[in-house]
Amino acid sequence: MTTQPQPVLNPLAEAANATIKAENATVFDLLSERGKRFFFPAKGILAQGAEAKQKAKTANATVGIATENGAPMHLQVVGQYYQGLTPAEIYDYAPSFGKPDLRAAWAKKQRDETPSLGQALTSLPIVTNALTHGLAVVGDLFLDPGDEALSSDLMWENYNLSWETRLGARISTYAFFDNKLTGFNMEAFTQALFSRKGRKLVVALNFPNNPSGYSPTKAEAGAIINALIAAAEAGTKLVVVCDDAYYGMFFDDACEKESLFGRLAQAHQNLLAIKIDGATKEEFVWGLRVGFITYGVKGGTKALYDALEQKTGGIIRAVISNVSMPGQSIVLKALHAPDFRKQQAEKVEILRQRAAVTAIECRKTEYADCWDVYPFNSGYFMCLKVKGVLAETVRQKLLEAHGVGAIALGQTELRVAFSCLTEAQIPGVFSAAAAAVRACR
Incomplete structure (x- = not known):
């Protein structure tokens, strides 16, 4: 059987890998082979266009759009449906990482809602085409064929479709509720982590849970975090995905109302926390398809997060190029609205x-x-x-x-x-x- 030659890494991918490995070797080990190959084309069309946007004062012939009267060319039959947005906020391409002001606004929102983050450094949120796309990007970066992901037995079917069917990973499950149906099955979760001690493992935490509608109590949330820290201390290399799709929809005072990302983002060097969230449910704008990916790890540096952002932006560039500009513009305006x-x-x-x-x-x-x-x-x-x-x-x-x-x-x-x-x-x-x-x- 002929062995297929490994693709040569782009120098930009090599540089990002070297940075990640130097800043946190565990995070590098967690990357999939695809994740290690990916990079953002810093000298490509988008980068050159961004540079020209800043410096080309005479004429800018870089951007692949048509312009008219100093703005993106457009049809009035389309424009009439967008009230309160400028042509640039509707028709222009967004950066692959997302609109910078939207990323900053969402980061502020996350910190306002998550006091447990404190002063911990995290990445800037990267804009995705909502949460399904965010989960797919996480899979691309961290799951190879045969890699294991752990979820509760009550889970959204798109985990299977994206991670198992598309990428060839394996999803293992534990019983979400205890036998008496009184709350989160801490024993099953802890045992699932313990039995995988010392391995690489992607753990999905979806609270509020789809399909059950359950969020852990404050005590349960603390126990979940402690179990993950214990696993990391025992040598398990963890990617913990906080799927916060339904964040904010809490109806019981006993619920933990902060995302677990706040504490997990600074929990352990062997634990990379990834927050997947978005405007989809939080702002009741399902069809706008605007979500976010945010990274956090104990001791994480700006250099580490920049490298992860570059890889994430590269995958977005390769698959969808960028997320809808009008969707991002509307979400940003909503965040800044006094009555939001x-x-x-x-x-x-x-x-x-x-x-x-x-x-x-x-x-x-x-x-x-x-x-x-x-x-x-x-x-x-x-x-x-x-x-x-x-x-x-x-x-x-x-x-x-x-x-x-x-x-x-x-x-x-x-x-x-x-x-x-x-x-x-x-x-x-x-x-x-x-x-x-x-x-x-």
Whole structure:
């Protein structure tokens, strides 16, 4: 069998690798082979165009756009739908790393919401095409075929699609809830980490969780962090992905309301924390597709983070070039709007009220023979553990006989998105679900 020659590394990739290895050898070891190859073309078209933008006072013939009257050329039939944005904020290309002012504004927002970060140095957030893209970029940088990622058994299906199907990594799971369905299964999580002692491991932490709608209590969050630190001290080389897609949707005072990234970003030299977040759910702008990747590790330096940002920007450049300029412009303006926090809180309160009604309805004693309820206290969703029949069978019956849509996950889990139900609809959804369960037995 002929051995395929290894591709020659670009000097820029070699330089970034050397910087990462010098600043934190564990972070270098965590990189996938693809991650080690990637770089941002610092002397390429984008870089030369950026340089010309600063210095070309006579004429700038570098940028691959058409201009007219000193602004990007555009059609009025398009422009009429964008009120309050300049042509440059709509039609121009954004940098592969994202609009600089948006990155700075999001970094400030992260720190305002995460006091536990303190003065710890992290990377500047890099703009992604929302969270799915962010998870894909993380996979590209840190997962080789056969590498292992650890997640709870209740997880978003895109982890499988992106990391297993696309990249050939392996996802192992632990039981998310304890046997009595009272809270996070700390024993299972700790055992999963302990059994992989001394290896490279990517750990996904998704809170509020999709599909269960559960966030750890403050005590559980502390225990999760301590378990990860213990694993790092035992020699496990960790990438911990904080999937904060539903951040801010907390409905119980017992919830840990800070991202675990704040403490993990300065937890241990063997633990690279990566925060994946975005405007998608936090600003209720699902279709704008604006997310962020942020890196943090104990003792991390500007040189280390610059090198990681260069690799991340290189992957973005290679795959999508950059993220939508109007989407970024709108998100930035929203962040700076005086009423942003007020309006955001009003929408979260609506969801909290829906969650409260859901909690009452789904736990009615008359449904005890139909399902158990997984704990939920945050996010968009809750899950039923259906009794005596397959969840998919119930889903089909619920849809065909009652006109009610829900999502079947695994053998017994039925996910209900209370986020898109009115309070008046919620009782009927659960009475119909119970009827469907009983009819299918």
